Amino acid sequence: MIDLTASEIRDGVRAGKWKAREVVDAHLERIAAVDPKLHAYLHVDADGARAAADRVDASGVKGLLAGVPVAVKDNMCQRGIPTTCASKILEGFRPPYDATALLRALAAGAVPVGHTNLDEFAMGSSTENSAYGPSRNPWDPTRAPGGSSGGSAVSVAARMTPLAFGSDTGGSIRQPAALCGVVGMKPTYGRVSRYGLVAFASSLDQIGPIARTVRDAAMFLQAFAGHDALDSTSAPAEVPDYEKDLEAGVKGLRVGVPKEFFGAGTDPGVRAAIDAALKVLQKQGATLVEMSLPHTDYGIAAYYVIAPCEASSNLARYDGVRFGHRAKSFDGLIDMYRKSRTEGFGEEVRRRILLGTFALSSGYYEAYYKKALQVRRLIKNDFDEAWKKVDVIAGPTSPIPAFKIGEKANDPIAMYLCDVLTVTAPLAGIPGISVPAGFTEGNLPVGLQLLGKEWSEATLLRTARSYERETEFWKRSPAL
Amino acid sequence: MSLPWETVIGLEVHVQLKTRTKLFCGCANKYGADPNTLVCPICLGLPGVLPVLNRQAFALAVRAGVALGCEVANVTKFDRKNYYYPDLPKGYQISQYDRPVNRKGRLEISMPAANKNIGITRVHLEEDAGKLIHPDTEGSSGVSFVDLNRAGVPLVEIVSEPDMRSPDEAHAYLAALKEILQYVDISDCDMEKGSLRCDANVSIRRPGDDKLGVKTEIKNLNSFKSVAKALAYEAARHASIIEGGGKVQQVTLTWDAIAEKTVVLRSKEEAHDYRYFPEPDLVHIQADAAFVERIRQALPEKPAARRDRYVKELGLPAYDAGVLTGDKELAALFDKLRGEGLAPKVASNWVMKHVLAAMNEKKIAATTFTDKTRRIAELAKKVEAKQITGQTGAEIFAWILGTPETASVDEHILKQGLAQVSDAGALEAIVRDVIAKNPKVVADYKSGKPSAVQALVGQVMRETKGKANASVAKDLLVKALEC
Numbered sequence: 001m002i003d004l005t006a007s008e009i010r011d012g013v014r015a016g017k018w019k020a021r022e023v024v025d026a027h028l029e030r031i032a033a034v035d036p037k038l039h040a041y042l043h044v045d046a047d048g049a050r051a052a053a054d055r056v057d058a059s060g061v062k063g064l065l066a067g068v069p070v071a072v073k074d075n076m077c078q079r080g081i082p083t084t085c086a087s088k089i090l091e092g093f094r095p096p097y098d099a100t101a102l103l104r105a106l107a108a109g110a111v112p113v114g115h116t117n118l119d120e121f122a123m124g125s126s127t128e129n130s131a132y133g134p135s136r137n138p139w140d141p142t143r144a145p146g147g148s149s150g151g152s153a154v155s156v157a158a159r160m161t162p163l164a165f166g167s168d169t170g171g172s173i174r175q176p177a178a179l180c181g182v183v184g185m186k187p188t189y190g191r192v193s194r195y196g197l198v199a200f201a202s203s204l205d206q207i208g209p210i211a212r213t214v215r216d217a218a219m220f221l222q223a224f225a226g227h228d229a230l231d232s233t234s235a236p237a238e239v240p241d242y243e244k245d246l247e248a249g250v251k252g253l254r255v256g257v258p259k260e261f262f263g264a265g266t267d268p269g270v271r272a273a274i275d276a277a278l279k280v281l282q283k284q285g286a287t288l289v290e291m292s293l294p295h296t297d298y299g300i301a302a303y304y305v306i307a308p309c310e311a312s313s314n315l316a317r318y319d320g321v322r323f324g325h326r327a328k329s330f331d332g333l334i335d336m337y338r339k340s341r342t343e344g345f346g347e348e349v350r351r352r353i354l355l356g357t358f359a360l361s362s363g364y365y366e367a368y369y370k371k372a373l374q375v376r377r378l379i380k381n382d383f384d385e386a387w388k389k390v391d392v393i394a395g396p397t398s399p400i401p402a403f404k405i406g407e408k409a410n411d412p413i414a415m416y417l418c419d420v421l422t423v424t425a426p427l428a429g430i431p432g433i434s435v436p437a438g439f440t441e442g443n444l445p446v447g448l449q450l451l452g453k454e455w456s457e458a459t460l461l462r463t464a465r466s467y468e469r470e471t472e473f474w475k476r477s478p479a480l
Numbered sequence: 481m482s483l484p485w486e487t488v489i490g491l492e493v494h495v496q497l498k499t500r501t502k503l504f505c506g507c508a509n510k511y512g513a514d515p516n517t518l519v520c521p522i523c524l525g526l527p528g529v530l531p532v533l534n535r536q537a538f539a540l541a542v543r544a545g546v547a548l549g550c551e552v553a554n555v556t557k558f559d560r561k562n563y564y565y566p567d568l569p570k571g572y573q574i575s576q577y578d579r580p581v582n583r584k585g586r587l588e589i590s591m592p593a594a595n596k597n598i599g600i601t602r603v604h605l606e607e608d609a610g611k612l613i614h615p616d617t618e619g620s621s622g623v624s625f626v627d628l629n630r631a632g633v634p635l636v637e638i639v640s641e642p643d644m645r646s647p648d649e650a651h652a653y654l655a656a657l658k659e660i661l662q663y664v665d666i667s668d669c670d671m672e673k674g675s676l677r678c679d680a681n682v683s684i685r686r687p688g689d690d691k692l693g694v695k696t697e698i699k700n701l702n703s704f705k706s707v708a709k710a711l712a713y714e715a716a717r718h719a720s721i722i723e724g725g726g727k728v729q730q731v732t733l734t735w736d737a738i739a740e741k742t743v744v745l746r747s748k749e750e751a752h753d754y755r756y757f758p759e760p761d762l763v764h765i766q767a768d769a770a771f772v773e774r775i776r777q778a779l780p781e782k783p784a785a786r787r788d789r790y791v792k793e794l795g796l797p798a799y800d801a802g803v804l805t806g807d808k809e810l811a812a813l814f815d816k817l818r819g820e821g822l823a824p825k826v827a828s829n830w831v832m833k834h835v836l837a838a839m840n841e842k843k844i845a846a847t848t849f850t851d852k853t854r855r856i857a858e859l860a861k862k863v864e865a866k867q868i869t870g871q872t873g874a875e876i877f878a879w880i881l882g883t884p885e886t887a888s889v890d891e892h893i894l895k896q897g898l899a900q901v902s903d904a905g906a907l908e909a910i911v912r913d914v915i916a917k918n919p920k921v922v923a924d925y926k927s928g929k930p931s932a933v934q935a936l937v938g939q940v941m942r943e944t945k946g947k948a949n950a951s952v953a954k955d956l957l958v959k960a961l962e963c
């Protein structure tokens with residue numbers, strides 16, 4: 001049962017082939033069996049999951065996700081369920097509300113099984129920055145699963161759930177999806193409501209699906225995309241039917257291959273896998289177009305100014321006054337702030353808060369924040385130019401496959417560079433997907449990244465599905 | 481003898497907007513509820529929540545700008561003002577930095593010498609913070625409580641140019657600002673309840689100097705009196721520092737209303753760096769010309785213009801016009817009475833005499849009379865037509881106040897027999913009777929004291945319980961006494 005895709009589970013529940021309860025029990029059993037080795041979960045809500053499954057079974061309405069177990073990244077609020085962002089500062093916090101995307105999935109019949117691990121406040125690319133210990137890559141548990149949505153990618157890769165919510169700010173869905181061999185999509189900024197997603201960098205954050213197949217990702221996104229009155233930045237635009245043209249193929253599609261996506265640091269195994277993937281698309285009727293996105297290399301610099309600036313402000317609310325961690329002893333108000341925040345936040349979060357606070361300070365704002373916004377505009381212009389010549393841009397999701405836990409933990413710059421191919425999409429607000437593209441010689445998954453213009457999710461899903469149909473890498477599962 | 485100084489003053493006034501709900505959430509915007517009862521995840525700043533702009537608040541901010549003659553921005557945006565304080569749940573205030581809703585307005589103040597225009601730099605929209613409560617009960621020292629009912633209440637901040645030259649001008653500016661904001665119905669402007677709050681910037685220089693002196697800022701002045709006193713105190717303090725050879729330090733101060741002096745809150749070095757940046761959770765807001773024009777059209781008439789119109793077009797005495805327009809509701813009542821067909825002076829008399837008396841006596845608002853104007857006008861017409869006496873009119877007015885508008889004035893008069901008696905035949909018998917019963921007064925009259933007749937008129941009025949037409953009664957008495 002754990003090998004079923006989400007759409008198979010849903011169809012079976014609708015047809016009465018099996019009950020949602022049986023499905024969730026099988027997955028809870030799988031979590032109990034493998035998660036002690038992988039640490040994908042911070043909190044498993046078995047009772048809540050069974051109750052939700054029973055409600056689906058009792059209900060006459062079988063929605064788009066009827067009976068499908070779903071993992072929730074621990075930065076998405078779920079009513080009454082501990083939501084910590086993998087931070088000590090939110091220990092014990094139970095939101096009195098559901099994130100809109102989660103609420104919509106629940107309304108479609110999804111069964112939430114628990115909250116997954118992440119880099120604290122989604123700040124990281126390995127899930128090592130979790131205050132509750134790292135998650136492990138199911139393909140090699142000595143390696144990191146990527147991040148920040150590492151727990152969610154692990155949950156899907158290791159058959160603990162067929163679907164998981166991720167959030168992407170600079171690559172936090174696509175990179176762990178690539179490193180764990182699953183499908184992950186970052187939708188266009190504004191496609192999905194951010195209400196209830198604990199903010200890291202508000203102008204970049206976007207919730208998206210992680211799934212084993214492209215069809216499952218399409219179906220999942222369909223269930224929670226769309227305008228929300230509670231999020232002013234969510235777009236009022238209609239959500240198209242993502243499954244409608246999924247099998248339509250790529251004949252005539254112009255696929256741009258930017259030279260900047262294959263820099264010196266690209267792992268040879270990754271390079272080989274992506275070259276092969278591009279040949280598959282070509283064979284299926286797509287035209288490959290060599291091109292350039294000249295400002296790609298500046299993406300990291302711009303991203304690591306803008307995101308920390310917004311984070312320094314977004315994380316100011318964790319002050320020990322109303323909820324979360326408060327230092328046990330302190331001397332006055334300022335000392336309470338200082339101690340509560342120093343104790344509550346991990347090193348990387350503190351580093352980014354300081355970075356952002358500095359970059360927004362009087363006298364530095366122009367040199368850093370404002371300059372970064374200008375670079376952001378240039379990156380967007382690069383893409384706008386590109387769409388005149390190509391429909392989709394393809395390349396690796398990550399220049400390297402999964403790295404050893406601890407390997408980059410003490411070198412923040414090396415860690416930041418992991419994001420070089422993923423940060424430009426959120427900076428430009430465009431959608432991107434990572435789809436399994438085979439393995440390196442060391443049997444580590446590689447992800448093919450596809451980027452498209454705003455609101456082109458359907459095109460990306462169709463392209464990814466076309467490639468997936470030929471290769472079927474998703475059918476391989478890690479030995480555990 | 482020391483040279484004279486010129487005081488230069490600019491004011492920053494925060495005004496709470498009269499909206500149903502808060503600026504970015506659905507909580508009620510209400511004063512005086514139990515602590516932390518008007519809160520939700522959004523105004524508590526819980527993780528993951530997002531602000532959604534209250535369009536009514538935005539429209540009121542535009543209305544404030546239009547009323548103050550500002551240029552309204554076509555596109556405006558919000559920014560975050562970052563600082564830590566326990567009454568600020570998110571650790572930042574959503575405010576406006578470089579693209580405020582309104583810029584470049586002005587406000588006319590009237591001073592004894594001449595009227596003067598004070599420039600308005602900007603009027604922007606922002607959210608209020610909560611309140612800290614410091615209990616002074618025993619055993620609670622060092623503990624403070626936070627009430628977030630006020631957190632997220634919409635404010636406009638109105639920043640003036642440094643155009644005022646005396647504490648009196650600052651006082652006049654505040655009074656004019658309060659008057660106009662109340663008039664256009666965007667705020668109660670009640671300083672006691674904190675719906676109008678004032679910070680003042682003050683510096684001094686020699687008359688004729690182009691350059692401004694070093695300024696100090698006085699925060700949270702909570703009454704008009706405090707504003708005038710604090711500014712006078714501060715200007716004098718600056719003068720004594722400079723005259724003593726010192727330099728004024730740029731500091732932020734508070735006014736100690738009990739000791740009547742300013743106290744340093746923080747120095748320039750301790751000033752906050754608010755790290756403003758664009759609020760990424762809100763989109764830019766368009767205010768197109770048609771929207772602004774609709775707000776302009778719907779703007780109530782300004783008090784000064786209305787006062788002028790009452791004098792010039794309706795012929796009211798300046799005093800009456802001043803009193804009526806001093807309270808918007810009173811003026812509205814006056815207009816409504818005129819709408820019921822009363823002549824301006826008659827309507828004015830009824831408001832000035834009966835309505836104001838009842839308001840003072842019973843401590844009620846002018847709006848209490850809003851749904852009673854039909855009967856008040858009916859009553860006023862009967863008094864004008866001498867169908868009832870002024871005294872009876874006053875009694876019926878009191879009766880109207882205590883009864884619903886559906887109760888008929890005619891029926892009441894009929895039932896109570898209150899119609900004025902002007903019929904000579906009906907009064908003659910009473911007149912004869914009064915003359916017979918008061919020989920001493922009659923003797924006084926006949927011995928050359930014509931004023932004695934007034935006492936007899938009074939007797940007739942008493943006998944008729946005030947219903948007699950006094951002048952008819954007097955005529956009858958004189959006639960009877962002369963023969």
Ligand SMILES: [Zn+2]
Pocket residue numbers: 502505506507518519520521522523524632
């Ligand atoms: Zn609220």
